[in-house]
Amino acid sequence: MPKISAPTVAEHRVRQRSALLEAATELLVSGGVNAVTPAAVGAAAGLARPSVYQYFSSGADILAAxxxxxxxxxxxxxxxxxxxxxxxxxxxxxxxxxxxxxxxxxxxxxxxxxxxxxxxxxxxxxxxxxxxxxxxxxxxxxxxxxxxxxxxxxxxxxxxxxxxxxxxxxxxxxxxxxxxxxxxxxxxxx
The missing domain is CATH 1.10.357 (Tetracycline Repressor; domain 2)
Known part of the structure; x- marks a missing residue:
């Protein structure tokens, strides 16, 4: 079972999603829309690609967010x-x-x-x-x-x-x- 880094699972998920959005934004600004992939966003946020799919279904979903x-x-x-x-x-x-x-x-x-x-x-x-x-x-x-x-x-x-x-x-x-x-x-x- 993965470790959570917040007092509650809900807070942990909010923090993880926020970290993913921050990473996606930085990738978008520095590398353009093609740089925003689930794998790249996960790596930038320090998460494995499969973890990203718990929050977003695709690169387009990340961009929408x-x-x-x-x-x-x-x-x-x-x-x-x-x-x-x-x-x-x-x-x-x-x-x-x-x-x-x-x-x-x-x-x-x-x-x-x-x-x-x-x-x-x-x-x-x-x-x-x-x-x-x-x-x-x-x-x-x-x-x-x-x-x-x-x-x-x-x-x-x-x-x-x-x-x-x-x-x-x-x-x-x-x-x-x-x-x-x-x-x-x-x-x-x-």
Whole structure:
């Protein structure tokens, strides 16, 4: 019988699953979607491949779990920050700040790796759904501000935000990037 490393079997399973998701995320970010196999994830987490199948049925199942793990945490953090401010201009500014802080912490790396991957249709649909949920406050703030050509303006500002996240992830100062990004957003929404 395998040893459990927690006070209860349930806690042990939660810890094992968490370790597998963490390993899968690191493999995804460093090696792409093809690096996320049950054998590789198990090895990275210090578990035998057969143990991985107690938690996930396939590599695709692991990727689906990574999607379900990464986005909701970032979305919850955004929602909490946005609940603390009022007015569309303040929400837009806070959205930019928190998004860039999350990028600085590496929270967007799994999403970027997943977006570049050839995923099963179900995973892509869920990824799109979670991304829409994540960008909804951004879109709502722009709409409430009455920006002209809402969809085009949102796409353009989204591109600015993507470039800002890339700059932060490449080592640029999060404070400097945030300041410059907010200046551009303010010009576009004035």
């Amino acid at each position: 990574v999607i379900e793990d990464a986005f909701p945490r970032a979305n919850a953090r955004l929602a909490l920050a946005l609940d603390a401010v009022s007015g569309p201009a303040e929400r837009l500014d806070e959205y930019v700040r928190v998004t860039l802080l999350l990028a600085n912490e590496g929270a967007h790396r799994p999403a970027a790796a997943l977006a570049a991957a050839q995923l099963p249709k179900e995973c892509l649909a869920r990824l799109d759904e979670l991304h829409r949920e994540q960008t909804a406050p951004f879109m709502q703030a722009l709409q409430e501000l009455g920006v002209p050509e809402l969809l085009i303006t949102a796409q353009l500002l989204g591109g600015v935000l993507e470039a800002a996240m890339a700059a932060v992830e490449s080592g640029a100062s999060v404070d400097t990037v945030t300041e410059r990004t907010l200046a551009l957003v303010h010009m576009a929404t004035a």
